Amino acid sequence: EVKLVESGGGLVQPGRSLKLSCIASGFSFDDYWMAWVRQAPGKGLEWIGEISQDSSTINYTPPLKDKFTFSRDNAQNSLYLQMSKVGSEDTAIYYCATGSFDYWGQGVMVTVSS
Amino acid sequence: DIQMTQSPSVLSASVGERVTLSCRASQNINKYLDWYQQRLGEAPKLLIYNTNNFHTGNPSRFSGSGSGTDYTLTISSLQPEDVATYFCLQRNSWPRTFGSGTKLELK
Numbered sequence: 001e002v003k004l005v006e007s008g009g010g011l012v013q014p015g016r017s018l019k020l021s022c023i024a025s026g027f028s029f030d031d032y033w034m035a036w037v038r039q040a041p042g043k044g045l046e047w048i049g050e051i052s053q054d055s056s057t058i059n060y061t062p063p064l065k066d067k068f069t070f071s072r073d074n075a076q077n078s079l080y081l082q083m084s085k086v087g088s089e090d091t092a093i094y095y096c097a098t099g100s101f102d103y104w105g106q107g108v109m110v111t112v113s114s
Numbered sequence: 115d116i117q118m119t120q121s122p123s124v125l126s127a128s129v130g131e132r133v134t135l136s137c138r139a140s141q142n143i144n145k146y147l148d149w150y151q152q153r154l155g156e157a158p159k160l161l162i163y164n165t166n167n168f169h170t171g172n173p174s175r176f177s178g179s180g181s182g183t184d185y186t187l188t189i190s191s192l193q194p195e196d197v198a199t200y201f202c203l204q205r206n207s208w209p210r211t212f213g214s215g216t217k218l219e220l221k
Contacts, residue, residue, distance in 0.1 A: 044201065044215050045150075045152075045158065045201055045203075045212040047209055047211060049209075050210075059208050060209075061209040061210075062209065095158070101160050101163075104157040104158055104160075105157065106157055
């Protein structure tokens, strides 16, 4: 069974950093592009970006390119999202997904507030 | 960036009714258009990829069509479990962009 499990969310103060993790199982993680998508409360889906199998190619949505950093550890079947200088606009559920979006995690909530 | 416009934003329909949801791109996306279903409180789920290809595990009442800038998701006979918000996504170019969603309700 394919599973993607995000973690690392919670309450964070404005201007601080936060690192989300996504642990994959049930498929050959190192064969897949992986992606991050977020959803602000009551809003639609926003594509954040994607990372290739060997991390050689990373595409970000331009408004978040300087704020978010993707990485992965194929030996640990893990995907990461490093968020820096967060603001209230980053409050959202963050989902990891396979690059073709055929599988999604359950999401992790990030709340930015003082 | 390619803008994706979904219509209507809210749709009320009866059980058994044929339902059509639309997604329009601001430029040609060469059929790289996916449809996702998101039930309340759940993660999105892939229904259709590349305009008209079924993703495994979904009911056959869902189908997709379209080309160029205009795409459609059709539910042939609406079921109560289809109450959800439906999003389209273009994967023709970067950044990928989602539509704002159509909320499907039961009448």
